[in-house]
Amino acid sequence: MGRFHRHADGTDHSHDETGGHSHDPGDLSGYQTGTDRVEVLERIFGENDKTAAANRDRFAVTGVCAINLMSSPGAGKTTLLRQTLTRLAGRLRTGIIEGDIQTSLDADQLGGFGAPVALINTGNGFGGECHLDAPMVASALPRLPLDDLDLVLIENVGNLVCPAEFDVGEHARAMVYAITEGEDKPLKYPVMFRSCDLVIVNKIDLLPYLDFDTGGFLANLRAVNPAATVLSASARTGEGVDAWCDWVRAQVAARG
Amino acid sequence: MERRRAGVIRVHELSLCGSIANIVERHAAGRPVSVIHVQIGQLRQVVPDTLVYCWELVSEGTQLAGSRIDVEAVPARIRCRACDQVAEIGDLPVLVCGECGSTDTEIVSGEEFMITSLELAGTSAEGASA
Numbered sequence: 001m002g003r004f005h006r007h008a009d010g011t012d013h014s015h016d017e018t019g020g021h022s023h024d025p026g027d028l029s030g031y032q033t034g035t036d037r038v039e040v041l042e043r044i045f046g047e048n049d050k051t052a053a054a055n056r057d058r059f060a061v062t063g064v065c066a067i068n069l070m071s072s073p074g075a076g077k078t079t080l081l082r083q084t085l086t087r088l089a090g091r092l093r094t095g096i097i098e099g100d101i102q103t104s105l106d107a108d109q110l111g112g113f114g115a116p117v118a119l120i121n122t123g124n125g126f127g128g129e130c131h132l133d134a135p136m137v138a139s140a141l142p143r144l145p146l147d148d149l150d151l152v153l154i155e156n157v158g159n160l161v162c163p164a165e166f167d168v169g170e171h172a173r174a175m176v177y178a179i180t181e182g183e184d185k186p187l188k189y190p191v192m193f194r195s196c197d198l199v200i201v202n203k204i205d206l207l208p209y210l211d212f213d214t215g216g217f218l219a220n221l222r223a224v225n226p227a228a229t230v231l232s233a234s235a236r237t238g239e240g241v242d243a244w245c246d247w248v249r250a251q252v253a254a255r256g
Numbered sequence: 257m258e259r260r261r262a263g264v265i266r267v268h269e270l271s272l273c274g275s276i277a278n279i280v281e282r283h284a285a286g287r288p289v290s291v292i293h294v295q296i297g298q299l300r301q302v303v304p305d306t307l308v309y310c311w312e313l314v315s316e317g318t319q320l321a322g323s324r325i326d327v328e329a330v331p332a333r334i335r336c337r338a339c340d341q342v343a344e345i346g347d348l349p350v351l352v353c354g355e356c357g358s359t360d361t362e363i364v365s366g367e368e369f370m371i372t373s374l375e376l377a378g379t380s381a382e383g384a385s386a
Binding site for chain 1: 270278299352
């Protein structure tokens, strides 16, 4: 959908929001065009995306690769991160940004691995945000020694809807999907599954006890995101976690 | 979303309303606003009813109290890179060409989430409200 607007010289046209030319001066799209209507044509995520770009610049300047890790509650993000920190210790200097609505329980679990952890409690007057946004991540950056890090893993708030909509300045997006969630989830939460570069199919140690249809799940995933990399893992037993760590290291290397 | 007390609401529509308020205030420049026209693409997970309800909460007690959000839903359309067919997708968010079955598609529309325009209240008389 193009961005239609009128210029001071009387010409009008439309083009994509991101492309085109400067709209200072002479772009009348923000001015009143009728007796009681003001044209706006402004993206509602624009403000967040501006801060996300600044976060991305900050990561780039300090040589840090940032990965946004998302999932539903209880899919295994924190357990996977514990396994990850154990494996990456001494190989990648890693920091954690931990998003949680109320508690420091997850951040506490991630302590003791030698990785600095910046906790963001998203609680606000309305009972807590269901996601991290770019300004929240920006507020956590001063609490991490970015100059001394190679990698920042951002553990988002457990939720399959909201986090997918917010760019926080990451370089790559990964999600943990647990096979206990059912094969239909890519079709029910397409924005999340579509936005990810990698999907980790977790809790595969439970395969013998479930009627999980792996082929059906993969078909649903491919329908919304044909390009995503897929890995199988059990964060509990550690199976498949090395392959995830290899993927993480490749992301860091691609930015080194 | 069912209507519950504000203390336990946990939806991203709430923070999106905060962004909407910032944009609207900037464009309204102090003039009273009656309607905010918002486009929401089918591929966004923004629930129109929730957005409208959250706006009541967020705008309450502010200069924008009494204004309402009017949602224009934009259907999702994909173009197939294999056969060049452009079509609306169905109810399922499946990005597969209905003509040739290719998954090599691009989204033509359906990801919009923008404020298109504002209607001002009582513009005929200074300070009057609708």
